[in-house]
Amino acid sequence: MATVYLNGQFLPDTQALISPLDRGFTYGDGVYEVIRAYNGKPFLPDEHFGRLADCCAKMRIGAYLSPLHEVPARLLEANGLTGDALIYLQITRGTAPRSHVFPPPETHPTVFGLAWQFNPNPAWAQGMTTILEPDVRWSRCDIKVTSLIPNSFSAQRAKELGAHEGLFVRDGVVQEATLSNFFAVFGGEVRTAPLSNYILPGITRAVVLDLCREHGIPCRETPVFATELHQAEEAFLTSTVYDVASIKSVEGRPLPAEHPVTDRIVALFREVVRRECW
Ligand code: PLP
Numbered sequence: 001m002a003t004v005y006l007n008g009q010f011l012p013d014t015q016a017l018i019s020p021l022d023r024g025f026t027y028g029d030g031v032y033e034v035i036r037a038y039n040g041k042p043f044l045p046d047e048h049f050g051r052l053a054d055c056c057a058k059m060r061i062g063a064y065l066s067p068l069h070e071v072p073a074r075l076l077e078a079n080g081l082t083g084d085a086l087i088y089l090q091i092t093r094g095t096a097p098r099s100h101v102f103p104p105p106e107t108h109p110t111v112f113g114l115a116w117q118f119n120p121n122p123a124w125a126q127g128m129t130t131i132l133e134p135d136v137r138w139s140r141c142d143i144k145v146t147s148l149i150p151n152s153f154s155a156q157r158a159k160e161l162g163a164h165e166g167l168f169v170r171d172g173v174v175q176e177a178t179l180s181n182f183f184a185v186f187g188g189e190v191r192t193a194p195l196s197n198y199i200l201p202g203i204t205r206a207v208v209l210d211l212c213r214e215h216g217i218p219c220r221e222t223p224v225f226a227t228e229l230h231q232a233e234e235a236f237l238t239s240t241v242y243d244v245a246s247i248k249s250v251e252g253r254p255l256p257a258e259h260p261v262t263d264r265i266v267a268l269f270r271e272v273v274r275r276e277c278w
Pocket of ligand 1: 034199
């Protein structure tokens with residue numbers, strides 16, 4: 001039994017009950033965050049809460065976030081999670097009679113939090129295998145909404161094809177993956193899709209771009225086209241769940257086995273983790 005957070009209370013998961021009329025259930029009308037913890041400490045919580053606030057604002061969900069800042073650490077403690085863990089926070093528009101229009105302004109958002117021990121898949125460290133997927137998502141991929149059907153379909157298709165991740169291609173551009181941002185290296189330069197309504201502004205993506213700028217690794221936020229991938233020297237994914245994970249193949253076509261730029265970024269990223277969480 002886990003201790004979870006629901007609407008201001010920490011309680012056993014078996015007692016955490018919400019109405020079937022919650023807009024998260026009827027409409028998928030909510031936003032979420034996933035925060036990583038290393039060594040029992042949340043990693044970059046302020047950045048995650050900043051994005052959560054932005055997403056609530058874009059969704060016109062009037063949640064008061066200040067009291068939530070203590071939730072990740074308290075969930076870790078309540079569940080005895082002293083190592084590698086993930087914390088999930090979800091905010092929906094609240095419970096209201098089913099109607100396409102928003103509920104009355106006095107409706108309280110529903111806030112839920114959960115933490116669990118995380119064991120990264122050891123296969124990721126050997127390199128990610130990826131497939132290309134048509135990006136059929138809506139045009140507000142910058143908002144971390146709980147409605148993740150296209151992401152789920154593509155992740156499932158990747159799994160059924162024996163791959164780890166699906167790369168979303170829209171207008172010929174590799175925008176991102178089902179739960180991570182995408183980078184490729186051409187002529188020693190790191191490239192990733194620019195921020196737009198078609199990608200999530202990943203926290204790990206931002207850390208990686210900062211690291212590149214700080215350490216003189218050439219980088220540019222500019223579209224990477226699917227037709228260019230065969231020329232990529234390296235490619236990698238970034239996310240709270242993967243950290244920085246090298247890609248070893250796209251659609252079964254292998255990338256070069258050596259990936260010195262990715263290796264350097266992985267090492268620099270680990271230093272940031274050590275600095276923040278140890
Ligand atoms: N893109 C998508 C679609 C995601 O779902 C995620 C993470 O869940 C990311 C990118 C990576 O974001 P972050 O580094 O903040 O985890």
